[in-house]
Amino acid sequence: MITKSRLQIPRPTARPGDEPDFSYLDLSPAGSIDKPPIGARTRDIEYLSSGLVRVLDEDFAAKGPWDPGLDPTQLQVALRWMMLTRALDERMWQIQRQGRISFYMQSLGEEAVSIAQGMALRPGDMCFPSYRNQGLYLYRGVKLVDIMCQCLSNTRDMCKGRQLPVMYHSKAGNVFSISGNLATQFPQAVGWAMASAIKGEDHIAASWVGDGSTAEADFHYALTFAAVYQAPVILNVVNNQWAISTFQGTAGGQRRAFAARGLGLGIPGIRVDGNDLLAVYAVTLWAADRARRGGGPTLIEHVTYRGGAHSTSDDPSKYRPKDEWAAFPLGDPIERLKQHLIVEGHWSEAKHEKLAEQLKVDVHAAWKEAQKYGTMTEGPFLDPATMFEDVYDEMPAHLESQRRRMLEVLSGD
Amino acid sequence: MAQMNMIEAIRSAHDVMMDKDPTVIVLGEDVGYFGGVFRCTDGLQRKFGDHRVIDAPIAEGGIVAAALGMGVNGLRPVAEIQFADYIYPGFDQIVSELGRLRYRSCGEFFSPVTIRTPCGGGIRGGQTHSQSPEGIFTHVSGIKTVMPSNPYDAKGLLISAIESDDPVIFFEPKRIYNGPFDGDPEKPGVSWSSHPKGEVPEGYYTVPLGSAEIALPGEELTIVTYGTLVHVAIAAAKETGVDCEVVDVRTLAPLDIKTLADSVKKTGRCLIAHEATRFGGYGAELAATLQKECFYQLEAPIGRVAGWDTPYPHAFEWQYFPGLRRLSAGIRRVMEAE
Numbered sequence: 001m002i003t004k005s006r007l008q009i010p011r012p013t014a015r016p017g018d019e020p021d022f023s024y025l026d027l028s029p030a031g032s033i034d035k036p037p038i039g040a041r042t043r044d045i046e047y048l049s050s051g052l053v054r055v056l057d058e059d060f061a062a063k064g065p066w067d068p069g070l071d072p073t074q075l076q077v078a079l080r081w082m083m084l085t086r087a088l089d090e091r092m093w094q095i096q097r098q099g100r101i102s103f104y105m106q107s108l109g110e111e112a113v114s115i116a117q118g119m120a121l122r123p124g125d126m127c128f129p130s131y132r133n134q135g136l137y138l139y140r141g142v143k144l145v146d147i148m149c150q151c152l153s154n155t156r157d158m159c160k161g162r163q164l165p166v167m168y169h170s171k172a173g174n175v176f177s178i179s180g181n182l183a184t185q186f187p188q189a190v191g192w193a194m195a196s197a198i199k200g201e202d203h204i205a206a207s208w209v210g211d212g213s214t215a216e217a218d219f220h221y222a223l224t225f226a227a228v229y230q231a232p233v234i235l236n237v238v239n240n241q242w243a244i245s246t247f248q249g250t251a252g253g254q255r256r257a258f259a260a261r262g263l264g265l266g267i268p269g270i271r272v273d274g275n276d277l278l279a280v281y282a283v284t285l286w287a288a289d290r291a292r293r294g295g296g297p298t299l300i301e302h303v304t305y306r307g308g309a310h311s312t313s314d315d316p317s318k319y320r321p322k323d324e325w326a327a328f329p330l331g332d333p334i335e336r337l338k339q340h341l342i343v344e345g346h347w348s349e350a351k352h353e354k355l356a357e358q359l360k361v362d363v364h365a366a367w368k369e370a371q372k373y374g375t376m377t378e379g380p381f382l383d384p385a386t387m388f389e390d391v392y393d394e395m396p397a398h399l400e401s402q403r404r405r406m407l408e409v410l411s412g413d
Numbered sequence: 414m415a416q417m418n419m420i421e422a423i424r425s426a427h428d429v430m431m432d433k434d435p436t437v438i439v440l441g442e443d444v445g446y447f448g449g450v451f452r453c454t455d456g457l458q459r460k461f462g463d464h465r466v467i468d469a470p471i472a473e474g475g476i477v478a479a480a481l482g483m484g485v486n487g488l489r490p491v492a493e494i495q496f497a498d499y500i501y502p503g504f505d506q507i508v509s510e511l512g513r514l515r516y517r518s519c520g521e522f523f524s525p526v527t528i529r530t531p532c533g534g535g536i537r538g539g540q541t542h543s544q545s546p547e548g549i550f551t552h553v554s555g556i557k558t559v560m561p562s563n564p565y566d567a568k569g570l571l572i573s574a575i576e577s578d579d580p581v582i583f584f585e586p587k588r589i590y591n592g593p594f595d596g597d598p599e600k601p602g603v604s605w606s607s608h609p610k611g612e613v614p615e616g617y618y619t620v621p622l623g624s625a626e627i628a629l630p631g632e633e634l635t636i637v638t639y640g641t642l643v644h645v646a647i648a649a650a651k652e653t654g655v656d657c658e659v660v661d662v663r664t665l666a667p668l669d670i671k672t673l674a675d676s677v678k679k680t681g682r683c684l685i686a687h688e689a690t691r692f693g694g695y696g697a698e699l700a701a702t703l704q705k706e707c708f709y710q711l712e713a714p715i716g717r718v719a720g721w722d723t724p725y726p727h728a729f730e731w732q733y734f735p736g737l738r739r740l741s742a743g744i745r746r747v748m749e750a751e
Contacts, residue, residue, distance in 0.1 A: 126486070160519050169518040176485070177518035181509045187475050188510070191482025191490075198438065198464050198488065205482070217502065221475030228470055390516045391555050393523070393578040396623065396667035 010249035016317060020327035024254075025303065026050070027329060030057035031064020035282075038290040042268045049259035049269030052303060055278035060339040066282040072346035078119060078277055079341065080355060082111040082334050085135040087359040088144060089308075091367060092151060096165075096312045100375060101151045103165045107132045109275070109307025109325060112333035113208070113238055115139055116280035121206060121234075121288060126196075128176045128189035128207035131166050132238065140173030144366035153382065154374030160389075161382045182213035186222035186235065193233035193291075194225070204291045206234040206284075212243020214258055215251045223299070227265035230296030234287045235262070237299065238274065240306035241328075245319035259301035267297050274302030275333040278340075303330060384410065417613040418605045419590045422564035423453045423529070426571035427491065429617050431461050434489060437575060440467040440476060441493030441529075450495055451531055451590060477503035477528065481511055484524030491575060497532035497584060498541045504549075511580040512555030527574045527581045532560070533641055533688050534720075534734055535588035535598070539727035545640070545689035545720070550582045551666040551698070557622055558665040560584040562643040563593070563610035566663060569620030577622060586640035586688075596645035596736035622664045625672040631658035634682040634747055637673055637699055639663060642686045642735065649740035655748055665695060673699070674706040681712040684747050686740060691719035713750035718743040 013021035033051045036044070055062050070078070089106040096104040107114065114135025121127070129136050137147065149156035151165035158169065169177035176185060189207035196203045209219060214237055226233050237258040241248050248254075259269035268290075272283045280302060287298035305328040309316045321327075341347030374380045388395060388403040395403075417425060430437045439445075439454055445468035448455030458466035469476045473494055480490035494500045500507075507528070515523040534543035550558045557579050561567040567585065574581035588594050592604040605611030629647050633655050636646040639662040650657035658676050662668070677683045683703055685696040700715045718735045725733055 128482075158519065158521075159517065162519070163517050167517065169521055171518070171521040177514060177522050179510060179513075179517070181505060184478065184506060184510050187478030187506075188482035188485070190475075191479030191484075192486045193482070194479060195483040195486035195488045198483075199486070217474055218478060218506075221472050221478060224470050224472060225475050225479050229467075390520045392557075392667075393515070397670070398667060 010247070010254055012247035012249065012320070014321045014324065015319065016321060018321055020321045020324040022327060022329050025329060026052065028052040028054060030054040033064070033066065035065035035286070038286060038293065038295055042263065042266045045268050046263060049257055049263060049271055052271050052273055053279050053283055054273040054276050055282060056276045056336050056340055060336060060343045062278055062340065066279055068278055068282040068285060070278065070281065072341065072344065075337065075341055076347065078115055079334070079337050081115040081135060081139050082277070082337065083356060084359050085111045085114065085138060086334060087356070087363045088134065088138070088147065091363045092148070093312065095367070101165055102376070103312055104151065105131050105166045105311045106308040107134055109332060110238060110240055110304050111135050112277040112280050113236070113274050113302050113304065116277045117206065117236070117284045120281045120284035122203070123174065124203040125288070126174045126176065126189070126192050126203065126205045128185035128192070128205060129178060130185070130208045130210060130238070131178050131180070132210070133208055134166065137168050137170055137173065137175055140170060140175050142168060142170050142173060144363060145369045148366055148370035149373050152370060152373070152375055154370070155380045155382055156370070156373035157382065160386050162387070183209045183216035183218040186218050187225060189235070190222045190225045190231050190233050193231040194229055197232055202292050204232040204234065204288055206236065208236045208238055210243060211237060211239040211241070211248040211253055211258055212246065212251050214261065223262050223265055223267060226297035227262065227267050230294070232291035233297045234284065234291060235297060235299045237301045238304060239301050240304050242306050242310070242320065244310040244314055257301055259299060262297070262299040267299050269299040269301065271301045271303060273330055274304030275330040275336060277333060277337050305330065414612045415615050416606050416611055417564045418592065418611065419564045419567050419585065420451060420453050422568040422613050423571055423585065424455060424457070425613065425615065426568040426575070427454060427457055428460070430572055430575045431457065431465065433617060436487060436489045437491065438465045438467065438483065438488050439491045439493070440469045440480060442469055442471055442495045444468060444493050449493060451587060453529070454493065473499050473503040474506055477506035477511065477526070480526045481506060481514070481524045484526045485522055489525050489575060491527045491529060494528060494530040496542050497530040497546050498544045500530055500546065507550070507556065507582070508553050512553050516555055523578055524580065525578045527571070527583055529571070529583045529585060531587035532584045533586040533588055534725050534730055535594060535641065537727065537730060540724040543725035543730070545687065547584050547665055548689050548695035551695050555580070557581045557667065558584070559622060559663065560586060560640045560665060561663060562586070562589065562628070562640055562661050563608065564605055564613050565610040566620050568613055569618055570622065570663065572617065573619045573622045576619070581622070584640070588641045589644065593644040594641055595648035596734070596740065598731055620663070623667050623669055625663055625669040626661045627658060627672070627676065628661040629657065629659040631656040631680070633657065633680055634684060634744060635660060635676040635680045636684045636686060636744070637662060637703070638686040639665065640688065642688060642740070645735070645737060645740050646686055648737055649744055652737060653741050653744045655744050657744065670702060670706065673703060677703050677707040678710040681710050682747050683707070683711070684716040684718065684743050686718040686735060686743065688720050688735060690722045691717060692722050694719055713747050716743050716747040
């Protein structure tokens with residue numbers, strides 16, 4: 001019996017030097033979670049927020065009611081997008097380590113989230129991503145060279161040198177601009193979705209945050225507005241276990257799954273194996289159909305693992321076991337889809353290796369091209385006078401005068 | 414033309430714009446069924462429906478964020494923050510998101526949100542219903558900051574704000590919602606019906622953003638001010654007998670520096686007055702800019718009258734408020750200085 005109040009400071013199960021320990025993760029066998037009709041009442045499907053929707057089993061076979069029945073070609077395409085994301089990340093990581101870009105963030109181990117959801121959503125649906133959704137930008141048509149030019153802040157940079165690397169945007173692909181402040185996009189997505197319904201359109205919105213930033217007020221604004229107005233939106237929590245150095249328990253994930261955060265507001269939550277492309281695709285399609293038919297929002301928690309550092313600015317060996325990812329019970333999303341295709345007879349190690357090589361070549365070619373538009377040290381360089389543009393729709397007098405002054409200073413007057 | 418107080422003028426601006434443009438929608442706390450705690454949106458939900466005039470949860474950050482998302486999706490939202498004192502939970506969404514979206518996406522995305530919010534003291538609101546935080550917003554790039562001082566300007570400026578593709582923070586000095594106020598709380602209240610700017614066209618018109626106005630022409634001293642203090646400044650000019658030119662800034666950012674500087678160059682003396690706290694305030698920016706623009710014409714140091722650098726105290730509201738006596742003393746100080 002506790003006789004006085006005391007704080008419980010959340011502590012992860014393993015720190016550097018410890019054996020990785022994922023015993024805290026509640027897992028369900030593949031195929032074991034029922035798939036309800038999209039019209040189901042939230043109170044009747046609370047089990048979805050505590051179980052774990054999985055399709056691929058230990059032997060890489062697809063099982064159960066959530067198997068989306070994607071054909072082999074679609075799965076090969078999905079595999080290719082995930083592999084491309086990883087090939088891009090690997091290259092950009094090296095490039096940052098060589099000092100040729102200032103900063104980078106990988107999505108290593110989380111590639112299935114962006115690709116599966118990109119596939120399940122319609123092109124007219126609007127995405128409000130976090131900084132670890134590069135796969136979405138790729139899937140929705142942003143070219144490798146444009147991704148790289150953004151990271152280089154060069155003359156082809158879509159952001160004209162105004163944004164830190166990885167803060168992309170794509171109006172054409174309906175992928176929103178990444179802020180850099182966490183979770184701000186979550187309630188914005190709800191507003192976008194509300195507007196869609198106000199206008200009588202059937203486009204939905206989707207947004208992504210990490211487990212760490214569910215602690216932000218914006219997360220709760222989003223849930224409240226989405227619930228109150230039954231906005232057609234999919235709210236995704238990518239629970240990759242780590243927020244820089246703090247584990248998901250520091251954001252309040254120890255006693256109840258993030259998927260359950262919306263239950264008090266009547267928002268159904270689905271906890272899904274985030275490394276199982278088939279499962280992520282299936283739950284996203286379910287939530288999208290529900291939203292599109294007036295069923296309102298769904299909160300999806302993707303249980304995954306951040307395979308790499310938070311960014312190029314931190315060293316994860318300082319705060320978690322080095323081999324933790326290898327011990328993660330949900331494995332690697334690329335490996336699992338690859339094995340599934342092989343088991344089904346639609347893929348082979350040789351084909352896989354060949355594709356991996358080809359993607360490396362593509363990424364290398366894109367990097368060669370990107371550098372032609374300028375690097376951090378070699379021109380062509382962006383015109384610094386452009387920094388005064390787009391602050392307002394039209395440039396006000398004081399900015400015009402500051403622009404002139406800056407150019408005078410730069411020209412030595 | 415019709416007689417309108419500021420509340421009616423603001424309501425009329427909404428009405429005109431919602432009629433004209435189906436993408437204009439309103440959201441905020443109590444704005445729908447009830448019509449707003451100050452009645453600025455009264456009747457709009459009955460006329461335009463509850464999909465266009467939306468009662469929002471008490472979550473200012475959520476209101477601004479939702480408005481931003483709606484704006485990205487082709488709507489033109491007018492968000493009401495019930496009191497300017499409540500705007501801070503939405504501050505990150507205003508500063509880091511609304512103000513920078515166009516910039517960070519190089520014009521691919523923008524959100525034409527107008528945020529209306531009642532500000533200022535003089536209604537016994539205490540420290541959480543009296544603040545004038547405009548200077549916090551004029552410091553932020555990418556947003557426009559507006560504060561009208563009368564019904565005609567309120568409607569015309571609000572229509573311009575709604576039509577602007579830039580985000581606008583629209584401060585409404587609530588002390589003068591129902592009538593001009595000369596800074597003396599002992600006097601009986603005056604209505605807008607006797608004021609020329611209480612004459613407001615019923616239909617569409619605009620007052621452009623970014624233009625100041627001479628509220629009272631004069632030759633001896635320029636008072637640069639906005640909001641409630643425009644009326645206090647005019648009263649102080651009368652009381653002191655000094656031939657003051659009162660310039661109503663109207664749009665605080667971007668600033669119409671030419672109208673201000675032309676006046677100060679003409680009179681050679683300048684007093685800046687605002688209700689907001691003084692240190693690091695908007696008046697400091699005005700003083701620095703006018704000093705640079707008008708240095709060789711200035712005959713005396715630029716004076717400032719502002720709220721004291723304390724929270725707005727409930728019981729000492731009139732000791733805090735920069736009223737008639739403080740404005741008059743300010744005028745005399747600048748006139749006597751050499």
